[in-house]
Every structure is written in C-alpha cells, then in structure tokens.
Amino acid sequence: EAGVAQSPRYKIIEKRQSVxxxxxxxxxxxxxxxxxxxxxxxxxxxxxxxxxGVVDDSQLPKDRFSAERLKGVDSTLKIQPAKLEDSAVYLCASSRVQRGGNTQYFGPGTRLTVL
Amino acid sequence: QQQVKQSPQSLIVQKGGISIINCAYENTAFDYFPWYQQFPGKGPALLIAIRPDVSEKKEGRFTISFNKSAKQFSLHIMDSQPGDSATYFCAARGSRLTFGEGTQLTVNP
Structure with missing residues (x-):
C-alpha cells in the first residue's frame, strides 16, 4: 500500500509571495x-x-491560508501572502475514519523556508 | 485545556538502557493517547497507543504506562538501541489530536 505522498519536498520563497x-x-x-x-x-x-467537506479549520489562519480537497481525494494547501513565521514543515496525514480506529498516517512533509 | 506537556526535551541513553519520556495533560475529555516516532526528514509514525481505561500497554520493547488520576502517561523503551534514536511525540485526542513538544532521543552505541 502506497503511503501519503506530498510535493514539493522543499520550497524557499520570499515573504509576501504565495506558495x-x-x-x-x-x-x-x-x-x-x-x-x-x-x-x-x-x-x-x-x-x-x-x-x-471541512470538519475542523479552527486553527487555520484564514486571512492567508486556504485549503481544498476537490473530489474527496487530493488536497492542496495554499499560503498567500507568506510571512517569515510560516517557515515550518507542512505535514499531510490521512486516516480511514474520523474517530475510532483512526490511526493517522503521515506523509514526509514539505519544508517551507520564507526569507 | 488542549495542551499536552512533554518532558524531557532531550534524552541521551546508552545502548541497552531504558528510555523514559513523560507527558501530562489537563483535559479529561481526551480519549486516546498515541505515541509517535519521527526520524529526520520523515513524517511522524504511530508507535503505540493506549486508551484511558487501561493502565499499561506493551508492544515489544515499548510500553505505555497510564495514570488516569494523575493525568499523566509515559513511554518506556526497554533495551534501547541506536536505531531508536529519533524524536518522540506524545499526543492526546479530544476534538483533534494534540501533540506534545517532542523529545529528541539519542542512544549511544
């Protein structure tokens, strides 16, 4: 079974750019x-x-972050405009069900550096 | 309320020794307590997990001890090996999974 795939693995951008x-x-x-x-x-x-459908986005900084999951499979996370404090690894995870038995499997992450 | 406090931040043990990492929580609504292992450049991977109605769970060299009244739980790694060197995160599930700050474990050969 293939794991969670993420891309890119690394990204370097200037502040105020989008990613x-x-x-x-x-x-x-x-x-x-x-x-x-x-x-x-x-x-x-x-x-x-x-x-x-979105279940929980209470900790998403909605003024600059957005995410979508069209067709219930792939997902994209966007940051626009980026700030220095957005430098981090962005991890995607998936699970079979929301609760009970919901082991989360993580991808390798995307390391974002904002200069 | 949603915080999980983890200690120590870093831990160095000798090969064959016992590694112990501790976590504490406040929210009594948490119903599932997993431990994740993360190697550099990789995402976290589930290591072992426990529910609050159980006081101990053992899987191979890894044991979780759970103290519901004290709202604390810990991970014990017996016969620690250099390959166990990684960052370990405790977590607790309420409305979402909340992670501790992580413990960087180094096992010297």
Missing amino acids: AFWCNPISGHATLYWYQQILGQGPKLLIQFQNN
Missing part, C-alpha cells in the same frame, strides 16, 4: 489532515477534511 503544497492520501482514506510543524515543536492541526 502551494499538494497531498495525495492513502487510497480509500476518507479523512485528510494538514498539520504545521515548526522546528522544535509538535505538529499542530491546521485543517481536517472528511471526504471533501
């Missing part, structure tokens, strides 16, 4: 998560999708 990350979850996983992991900290949930 987008892509995630392809494990086949058959209905729930998809985007996390932000700042260096030296644990992952922090940004947004959770169940199929193509």
Whole structure:
C-alpha cells in the first residue's frame, strides 16, 4: 500500500509571495489532515477534511491560508501572502475514519523556508 | 485545556538502557493517547497507543504506562538501541489530536 505522498519536498520563497503544497492520501482514506510543524515543536492541526467537506479549520489562519480537497481525494494547501513565521514543515496525514480506529498516517512533509 | 506537556526535551541513553519520556495533560475529555516516532526528514509514525481505561500497554520493547488520576502517561523503551534514536511525540485526542513538544532521543552505541 502506497503511503501519503506530498510535493514539493522543499520550497524557499520570499515573504509576501504565495506558495502551494499538494497531498495525495492513502487510497480509500476518507479523512485528510494538514498539520504545521515548526522546528522544535509538535505538529499542530491546521485543517481536517472528511471526504471533501471541512470538519475542523479552527486553527487555520484564514486571512492567508486556504485549503481544498476537490473530489474527496487530493488536497492542496495554499499560503498567500507568506510571512517569515510560516517557515515550518507542512505535514499531510490521512486516516480511514474520523474517530475510532483512526490511526493517522503521515506523509514526509514539505519544508517551507520564507526569507 | 488542549495542551499536552512533554518532558524531557532531550534524552541521551546508552545502548541497552531504558528510555523514559513523560507527558501530562489537563483535559479529561481526551480519549486516546498515541505515541509517535519521527526520524529526520520523515513524517511522524504511530508507535503505540493506549486508551484511558487501561493502565499499561506493551508492544515489544515499548510500553505505555497510564495514570488516569494523575493525568499523566509515559513511554518506556526497554533495551534501547541506536536505531531508536529519533524524536518522540506524545499526543492526546479530544476534538483533534494534540501533540506534545517532542523529545529528541539519542542512544549511544
């Protein structure tokens, strides 16, 4: 079974530029998560999708971050405009169901550096 | 309320020793407590998990001890090996999964 795929693996941009990350979850996983992991900290949930609907986006800075999951499979996370404090690893995870037995499988992440 | 506090930040043990990482939480609504292992350049991977109605769970060299009244849980790695060198995160599930700050474990040969 293929794991969670993410691209790009690394991205360097100037502040105020925009950037987008892509995630392809494990086949058959209905729930998809985007996390932000700042260096030296644990992952922090940004947004959770169940199929193509948003379940939790309470910690997503909506003035600059947006995410979509068209057709309930792939997802993209966008930052526009980026700030220095957005430098982090952006992790995508997926699970079969939202709760009970919902082991989250993480992708390798995209390391974003904002200069 | 949603915080999970983890200690120590870093830990160095000798090969064959026992590694112990501790976590504490406040929210009594948390119902699932997983531990994740993360190697450099990789995403976190589930190592072992426990529910609050169980006081201990063991899988191979890894054991979770859970103290519901103290709202604390810990990971014990027995016979630690250099290949266990990684960052370990405790987590707790309420409305979402909340992670601790992480412990960087180094096992010296």
